[in-house]
Amino acid sequence: MAIPNPKPIQNNIQEGDDASLRSLSSEDVSQAPRGYCCAKSINPADGRGRKLHLLQMLVLPFIPILALIIQTSILLHDMMVARNEVMEINNQVTIATELGKVVTRLQLERSEVAFYVYTNGSLLRTNLSKRFELTDDALRNMSSWPPVSLTFEGHTIPYMDKESFQRNLTHFRENILNSEDSSIKDVVSWYTSLNAALLEHLTQQIKENDNSGVWRYLLAFKNLLKSIESTGISMVYGVNYFGQGYLQKQNYINYITHDAIAKDLLNTSLNYVSQMKQEYQESTIIMRNYGDIKRKTDIILRNINTTKNYSEALEYFDMMATYTDQLRKIQRSLRVLIQDYVDENIQSSANTEAVGIAVLVLVLSVSPVIIWLVKNAVATIQLYAANLAKKAKELKREKKKSDLLLFQMLPPSVATQLKQTRQVPAEYYASVTVYFSDIVGFTEIAAVSTPLEVVTFLNKIYKQFDARIECYDVYKVETIGDSYMVASGLPVKNGSKHITEIASMALDLLAGSSQFKIPHRKSERLQIRSGAHTGPVVAGIVGSKMPRYCLFGDTVNTASRMESTGEASKIHISLEMKKALDLIGGYKTEHRGLVDVKGKGLMDTYWLTCKEGGPNRTLEMEAPSFLEEDEDLEPVFIKRLRNESYF
Numbered sequence: 229m230a231i232p233n234p235k236p237i238q239n240n241i242q243e244g245d246d247a248s249l250r251s252l253s254s255e256d257v258s259q260a261p262r263g264y265c266c267a268k269s270i271n272p273a274d275g276r277g278r279k280l281h282l283l284q285m286l287v288l289p290f291i292p293i294l295a296l297i298i299q300t301s302i303l304l305h306d307m308m309v310a311r312n313e314v315m316e317i318n319n320q321v322t323i324a325t326e327l328g329k330v331v332t333r334l335q336l337e338r339s340e341v342a343f344y345v346y347t348n349g350s351l352l353r354t355n356l357s358k359r360f361e362l363t364d365d366a367l368r369n370m371s372s373w374p375p376v377s378l379t380f381e382g383h384t385i386p387y388m389d390k391e392s393f394q395r396n397l398t399h400f401r402e403n404i405l406n407s408e409d410s411s412i413k414d415v416v417s418w419y420t421s422l423n424a425a426l427l428e429h430l431t432q433q434i435k436e437n438d439n440s441g442v443w444r445y446l447l448a449f450k451n452l453l454k455s456i457e458s459t460g461i462s463m464v465y466g467v468n469y470f471g472q473g474y475l476q477k478q479n480y481i482n483y484i485t486h487d488a489i490a491k492d493l494l495n496t497s498l499n500y501v502s503q504m505k506q507e508y509q510e511s512t513i514i515m516r517n518y519g520d521i522k523r524k525t526d527i528i529l530r531n532i533n534t535t536k537n538y539s540e541a542l543e544y545f546d547m548m549a550t551y552t553d554q555l556r557k558i559q560r561s562l563r564v565l566i567q568d569y570v571d572e573n574i575q576s577s578a579n580t581e582a583v584g585i586a587v588l589v590l591v592l593s594v595s596p597v598i599i600w601l602v603k604n605a606v607a608t609i610q611l612y613a614a615n616l617a618k619k620a621k622e623l624k625r626e627k628k629k630s631d632l633l634l635f636q637m638l639p640p641s642v643a644t645q646l647k648q649t650r651q652v653p654a655e656y657y658a659s660v661t662v663y664f665s666d667i668v669g670f671t672e673i674a675a676v677s678t679p680l681e682v683v684t685f686l687n688k689i690y691k692q693f694d695a696r697i698e699c700y701d702v703y704k705v706e707t708i709g710d711s712y713m714v715a716s717g718l719p720v721k722n723g724s725k726h727i728t729e730i731a732s733m734a735l736d737l738l739a740g741s742s743q744f745k746i747p748h749r750k751s752e753r754l755q756i757r758s759g760a761h762t763g764p765v766v767a768g769i770v771g772s773k774m775p776r777y778c779l780f781g782d783t784v785n786t787a788s789r790m791e792s793t794g795e796a797s798k799i800h801i802s803l804e805m806k807k808a809l810d811l812i813g814g815y816k817t818e819h820r821g822l823v824d825v826k827g828k829g830l831m832d833t834y835w836l837t838c839k840e841g842g843p844n845r846t847l848e849m850e851a852p853s854f855l856e857e858d859e860d861l862e863p864v865f866i867k868r869l870r871n872e873s874y875f
Contacts, residue, residue, distance in 0.1 A: 285606040286599060293595050300591060304584035311577035317442055318570045324446065325563050326370045327430055328453055331423050332556055333363040335460040338419035339552075341404055342464040343545055345415055360401055367394060374429040378421055397422070416464050416482075423457050442573070445566045448500035451493040452562065456555050458490035463548040466528050470541035474533045483528060494555070503565065504558055511554040517547045638769075638777050639703060639719045646769060654768030660717035661730040661762045661805065662784055663702075664791035665737065668755040670710040673746065685747055686710065689754065692744070693737060700733045701725060705779060711791075715779060718767050727762055727808045731815055731836060734758050734799045742797060759790025759800040760836075762808050789825045790833065799836040806834040814840050 373390040465483035498505040705713040717726030744754040763783030794800030818835040
C-alpha cells in the first residue's frame with residue numbers, strides 16, 4: 229500500500245475523461261457557449277455589447293410608451309371626431325328648430341287664412357297682417373336656408389332660396405286677400421305644399437344622423453311637427469264643415485286621412501320620448517274643452533248635413549287652436565330637451581377631449597424622463613456587468629490554478645467525480661501493473677549534500693521522469709524520498725495494455741537516467757533500481773483534509789519487493805508479469821532465478837532487458853529530449869488545460 233502524490237494525466241487519456249476535464253473549468257460569465265444565440269456580441273460588458281444592450285433596453289420601454297401614445301392619439305382623434313359630430317348635430321338641431329318655427333308659423337298662418345276664406349273675409353278671429361309679419365320674422369331669423377323644391381298644382385319650383393320662397397309666399401298672400409275666387413282647397417294645397425317641402429328636408433337631415441344618440445328626440449320632434457301639420461289640415465276641413473254645413477266627399481276623405489295621420493304621428497312621438505307622454509297627459513287634463521274636441525270630431529266624422537253656423541265654426545277653430553297650442557308647447561319643451569341633450573353631449577365631448585389631450589401631454593412629458601431613467605439604469609447595469617466580468621475573469625484564473633493543482637494531486641476522472649458528488653467509492657481492479665524505482669546510493673549522496681542540493685537534484689530528475697511518463701498510459705501514484713511509484717490500468721481501465729505501457733516506460737526511464745548527471749556532482753551518473761509486478765488491486769480516495777488516491781493489495785507490496793531486491797540499472801519483474809509479457813510479445817527478458825522476498829518467501833523472478841529489435845532502440849530515439857537539462861518541463865496535460873478555449 230502507498231499514499232499518492234500529485235500526478236499529471238497521461239497523454240493518451242480517453243475522450244470521455246477530456247470531457248470531464250473541460251467541464252471542471254470555469255467559464256467567463258461574459259461569454260456564452262458556442263452555438264448559443266446570445267454570444268459575446270451582446271455582452272453588456274464589452275464595447276459593441278454595451279451599445280446593443282443599451283439600444284435594447286431603450287427600445288423595450290419605448291415600445292409600450294409608443295403604443296400608449298398611438299392609442300391615446302387614436303382615442304383623441306375619435307374624441308375630436310365625435311365632438312365634431314356632436315357640434316354638427318347641434319347645428320342641425322338649430323336648423324331643425326328654426327325650420328320647425330317656420331313650419332309652425334305657416335301652420336298658424338294657414339289656419340288664419342283658411343278661417344278668413346271660410347268666413348268670406350271676416351277678420352273676427354285675428355289680424356292677418358300681424359300673422360304674416362310673425363311668419364316673415366321666423367323666415368328672417370333662420371341662420372341657413374335648405375335647398376327646397378316646391379310642387380304646387382302640378383308645377384315644380386326647384387331649389388328655391390329664401391328670397392324666392394319669400395316672394396312666392398308674398399305673391400300667394402296678395403292673391404288670397406285680393407281675389408274673391410280663393411277657395412279652401414287652394415289655401416290648404418298651398419300651405420301644405422310649403423310645409424311638406426320643409427318637413428321633407430327636416431326628415432332627410434334626421435336620417436343623416438340616425439347613428440347619433442339624439443335620433444329619438446329628432447324623430448319625435450319631426451313626427452310631432454307632422455302631427456301638428458296634419459292636425460292643422462284636418463282642422464281646416466273641420467272649420468269648413470261647420471262653416472258650410474257639410475263636407476264634400478273628397479274633403480271628407482281628406483279630413484279622415486289627416487286626422488288619423490295626426491293621431492298616429494302623435495302617438496309615435498309620445499312613445500319615443502317618455503317625458504312628452506307625461507306632459508301630454510297633463511295638458512289634456514288642463515284643457516277644459518278637450519272633451520268638446522272629441523265630441524265635435526265625432527260630429528264631423530258622421531258628416532251629417534246641417535245649416536251653416538259661423539259661431540260654431542269659430543268655436544271649433546278656437547278649440548283646435550288651443551289644442552295645437554298645447555302641442556306646440558310640448559314641441560317647445562322637446563326643443564329644450566333636445567338642446568339640453570346636445571349641450572350635455574358637447575360638454576361631455578369637450579371634457580373627454582380635454583382629458584385625452586392631458587393624457588397625451590402627460591405621456592409625451594413623462595416619456596423622456598422614463599427614457600432617461602432607463603438609460604441611467606442600463607448604464608449602472610453595464611458598469612456592474614463590467615465589474616462582474618472583471619471579477620469573473622479573476623475568479624476564472626484562480627479556478628484554473630486550483631484545477632491545475634487538483635489534477636496534479638488526483639486523477640482527473642476521480643477529481644471530477646469527487647467535485648460533483650463529494651464521494652468516490654473504492655474500486656476493485658482485476659489486473660493492473662505497478663512500477664517502483666529508487667535511486668541507487670541516494671543515502672550516501674544525501675549525506676554529503678546540502679538540503680537545497682538534494683531538493684534540486686530530486687526535483688530535476690522527477691520533473692524529467694514526469695515529462696517522460698506523459699508518453700505512456702500510466703498514472704503516477706506517489707514519490708516518497710527517492711522512491712518513484714507508477715501504475716497503469718487505473719483509474720481508467722485499458723485492458724491488457726497496462727503491462728506493455730509499464731514495460732516500455734521502465735525501459736525508457738532506465739535508458740534516460742543512465743545519461744543523467746547529478747547537478748552538483750557532474751562526474752557521477754545517475755543509477756536507478758526498478759521493479760514491477762502485475763496483479764489485482766483496490767484503489768480509492770483516502771482522507772478528507774488532504775485526500776489521496778491510494779492503491780491497496782498484495783500487488784503493491786510485491787512490486788515494491790521487486791524494486792528493493794533488484795539491482796542497479798536493471799528492471800526486476802515478477803513471474804506473473806513475465807508471463808503476461810510473453811503472451812503479448814515484443815519484449816526480451818532474462819531469467820534471474822529464485823529470490824528470497826521478505827514476506828513472500830522464494831519467488832522466481834526475471835530481468836526485463838529490452839524490446840525486441842535491439843537494446844539501444846529506446847535510448848537512441850528518446851534520450852535527446854530526455855536529457856535537455858535546461859528545459860522547463862511541464863506535463864502535457866497541464867499545457868492542454870492551459871490551451872482549452874473555456875479557460
